[in-house]
Amino acid sequence: MTIMDEDRDERDGTAEDEDAPRLPMLLEAVLSVGTDLELRATLQHIVDSATELTGARYGALGVVDPERRRITELLTSGMTDEERQRAGRLPDGHTGLLGVLIQDPQPLRLDDLTADPRSSGVPAGHPEMHSFLGVPIRVHTEVFGNLYLTEKPGGFTEEDLSLLRVLASQAGIAIGNARLYETARQRERWIEGAAAVTTALLTGASAENALMTVAEQARILSGASAGVVLQPTTEGGMEIVAASTTDDPGDLVGTTIAPGSAVLVQLLGGEPVFIEDSANDPRMTTHVRTRFGPSMMLPLQSGGKLIGTLALPRRRGDAPYTAVDRLLASQFASQAALALVLADARHDRERLAVFEDRDRIARDLHDLVVQRLFATEMMLESTRRRAGESSDDSALLGRAVDELDSTIQEVRTTIFALQQPPADAPTSFRGKVLRETGGAAVLLGFQPSVHFSGAVDTLVDEETAGRLLGALRGALAAAHRRPGIGAITVEVSAGDGGGAHLRVTDDGTPPTVVTWPT
Incomplete structure (x- = not known):
């Protein structure tokens, strides 16, 4: 009816x-x-x-x-x-x-x-x-x-x-x-979030800040309890390297998915993983899974390159992700991965520009400054010889020659430092000495003066280099403990026989001289 x-x-x-x-x-x-x-x-x-x-x-x-x-x-x-x-x-x-x-x-x-x-x-x-x-x-x-x-x-x-x-x-x-x-509103929010991430990454954020930006924006947009970024480890697993939560994320960062985990094959293969309940899903093996429920794990990859995985877990009992949520989050992850790749390429270009500039400055110092200083030293040395050994002018000229020789050594050390990648650990013996003195400068309040004599990089073996660096480290630490020190000179020399010598002198009252071998 x-x-x-x-x-x-x-x-x-x-x-x-x-x-x-x-x-x-x-x-x-x-x-x-x-x-x-x-x-x-x-x-x-x-x-x-x-x-x-x-x-x-x-x-x-x-x-x-x-x-x-x-x-x-x-x-x-x-x-x-x-x-x-x-x-x-x-x-x-x-x-x-x-x-x-x-x-x-x-x-x-x-x-x-x-x-x-x-x-x-x-x-x-x-x-x-x-x-x-x-x-x-x-x-x-x-x-x-x-x-x-x-x-x-x-x-x-x-x-x-x-x-x-x-x-x-x-x-x-x-x-x-x-x-x-x-x-439509949800899609608009995700698009705005992706644009904000791209802008932030392309304005010079560091690698750590870039990953945190991605994690935080994704967490806010998806309504997740946490936003984390995982990256592959050398052992074949994945590790959480950035985490954004509403509370303390300290126990999340450093959490690893061990090799052999069922979910790891999909993640390393760049496949998305959608989980109904992280606490009870047998594929999840980390200790933090017990606090989470629905979760999305999305690949961060661009141009076939896997950067990592973006995971967006919600708390237990929260609403599951819908098909629209999954689609928009996956699109965001693809956009964020592209932004990360572009930001990394931009950072590499900036580093290359710095290296090129440093290399140009080093060449200019070597080709112009050192050559002119050396020519001036030769002229003064010739003048001193003509003036005679007993002349007062001869003594002054001798000191001038010594100062020029010391300046040439300083400029050559600076040239070598300019030729080293600023963020990389030094591999040469000369670079390791400069790293030790540079680190000590932070505590001393001034930069020690370093002089090298001989082909130290080729004549000093690894064992000798280790003992010399230990002695240098001890001498600089002892100088730091003494009051009134305003200048330190470090001299490193190597002979044809392979032996190395160290001399560390400060301007204390009285001056302290440390030599190695003693």
């Missing part, structure tokens, strides 16, 4: 007279459900309208996950906060009449649900209910959810069912519009 059926007996005619005033209510409900573009507000408006339209005491709208075929969200009408608390956790839709509508999305009307053998799983604190009416809500051809109504005085009629089916049909259209709007 429908509300438009005119072939009714006297009892049905009475019902038609009673239902006639509800037609304007139906029209108003149909018009009002599409007035709000916010999805949650639209859903609440639908369940409130359905409850009012049919005269039911309680109403609910269960949102169904089409992949898992269970209720992910339940909006209610007519229940007080106290009744909600007594009812406890919401049903998942796997059992009872709610599960029947999910498995078989067809309208269902019952005079007494407690008498139906399919009714089960009602929480102990749930309000008592008897009459029941349920209809599916379809968005296009997909079942979005179900409307459930209970406790109408006198029970639900066929007219109630017809009214509710009309409302559900219009609700499907309104929900479709709201979902499109929500998806």
